[in-house]
Amino acid sequence: MRITFLGTGTSQGVPPIGCNSEVCQSTNPKDKRLRASIHVEWDGLSFVVDTGPDFRYQMIRADIRHIDAVIYTHEHRDHTAGLDDIRPYNYLQNMKIPMYCEQRVLDSFKMQYDYIFEEYPYPGIPLVNFNVIENGPFVISGKTIIPIQVMHYQLPVFGFRFGDFAYITDANFISEAEIAKLEGVKVLVLNALRREPHISHFTLDEAVALAQQIGAKNTYFTHMSHQIGLHDEVCKELPEGIDLAYDGQTILI
Ligand SMILES: [Zn+2]
Ligand SMILES: [Zn+2]
Numbered sequence: 001m002r003i004t005f006l007g008t009g010t011s012q013g014v015p016p017i018g019c020n021s022e023v024c025q026s027t028n029p030k031d032k033r034l035r036a037s038i039h040v041e042w043d044g045l046s047f048v049v050d051t052g053p054d055f056r057y058q059m060i061r062a063d064i065r066h067i068d069a070v071i072y073t074h075e076h077r078d079h080t081a082g083l084d085d086i087r088p089y090n091y092l093q094n095m096k097i098p099m100y101c102e103q104r105v106l107d108s109f110k111m112q113y114d115y116i117f118e119e120y121p122y123p124g125i126p127l128v129n130f131n132v133i134e135n136g137p138f139v140i141s142g143k144t145i146i147p148i149q150v151m152h153y154q155l156p157v158f159g160f161r162f163g164d165f166a167y168i169t170d171a172n173f174i175s176e177a178e179i180a181k182l183e184g185v186k187v188l189v190l191n192a193l194r195r196e197p198h199i200s201h202f203t204l205d206e207a208v209a210l211a212q213q214i215g216a217k218n219t220y221f222t223h224m225s226h227q228i229g230l231h232d233e234v235c236k237e238l239p240e241g242i243d244l245a246y247d248g249q250t251i252l253i
Helices: 055-061 083-093 104-114 175-180 204-214 231-237
Strands: 002-007 037-042 044-050 069-071 095-101 130-131 139-140 143-152 157-164 164-169 186-193 216-221 242-244 250-252
Touching: 002 055, 037 164, 055 083, 055 139, 069 139, 083 095, 095 104, 104 130, 143 175, 175 204, 186 204, 204 242, 231 242
Parallel strands: 044 069, 069 095, 095 130, 164 186, 186 216, 216 242
Antiparallel strands: 002 037, 002 250, 037 044, 139 143, 143 157, 157 164
């Protein structure tokens, strides 16, 4: 399995427009973060989690030419705003692209992208096939994916387990019953926004504590704000086996 971090930034990206902070002025490419998304290549299958506003550039940058499925964590725009750019895959693959999300997220797509769902749609719209998932394992092309339901303030959103790998973003609480689904994961991705408390995201300290509880061999943090600090300096202070992810990073499992 090969994991590629397509984006590791929070909703405004790093840098946000017009910011003069030390992190935003850094020349280290690891301090530049597009909106959170990940690519999972699993036995030749190509899965993308979320299509945020940077989706088009992320697909070009990672040279991803085929998508077997897009899987959505939740309906916030920093995870959905790039859906229109699925169209090149319609042409490349000559098919509707399968999408997986829960019913509430699909209802939101019907409002955000009403033109996709019209009975007589305008030519050239994204061609997608929505599959509704619930909080139980689902299978795509023979691969079992396990949703992990996490709380994002008061909104339940999904993380996903793919074999020995799990991806969780936009969480500030995970119940013990959901944490139990992560037993034995070798590589874990978890969100860590910044050092100061936030209403809907784990802080760096909270993410470290949870990573240590789950006990994956390697944990990588994502969905970071510029307020988290410089990539290389924060990594130095983190416990062994825990690191900040960076855009373009690939991991083989
Ligand atoms: Zn987000
Ligand atoms: Zn969110």
